[in-house]
Amino acid sequence: MLPKKNRAVTKEVDKIFKQGRIVHSPSLTLRYLKTDKNESKISFIAPKNIAKSAVKRNLLRRRGYNSLKKNINLLPFPIIGAFILKKYEDDLLILENEIKSLLNKIN
Numbered sequence: 001m002l003p004k005k006n007r008a009v010t011k012e013v014d015k016i017f018k019q020g021r022i023v024h025s026p027s028l029t030l031r032y033l034k035t036d037k038n039e040s041k042i043s044f045i046a047p048k049n050i051a052k053s054a055v056k057r058n059l060l061r062r063r064g065y066n067s068l069k070k071n072i073n074l075l076p077f078p079i080i081g082a083f084i085l086k087k088y089e090d091d092l093l094i095l096e097n098e099i100k101s102l103l104n105k106i107n
Contacts, residue, residue: 001065006072008043012080020081023105025098027089032081032106042068042081050085060085067096074103 008016020031035041044064046057064083083102089095 001062002042002069002072006039006041007065008041008080008082012041013043013045013082016080016082021106023102025102027085027087027094028098028102029084029086030081030102030106031084032079035078035080037078040072040075040078040081042079042083044068045082045084047085050088056088060088063092063095064099067092067099070096071100071103074100074107076107079106 016031016033020033023030023032044061046060046064048057051057051060064085068083083099
């Protein structure tokens with residue numbers, strides 16, 4: 001899981017949704033803003049239409065954070081971002097590959 005200092009809070013996510021740029025993949029959407037701070041802050045959002053149970057949504061978020069932790073060094077510059085899940089993915093490798101591709105797209 002990402003350290004708390006690298007996770008975006010609600011105010012930052014609201015700002016991302018109002019002003020941020022968007023990048024899509026088949027099962028994820030990345031909304032982000034460039035920041036002038038030294039650290040990137042990223043969150044994962046699993047809406048109720050993906051999984052009704054809070055337990056499943058939290059599991060998806062934790063899987064996303066773990067996959068991102070492995071690929072955080074692919075960020076070319078500090079960002080504030082939010083990954084929004086579009087569909088339920090059981091396979092962790094698919095999620096990792098999509099995160100890699102989205103991070104490469106913003107380069």
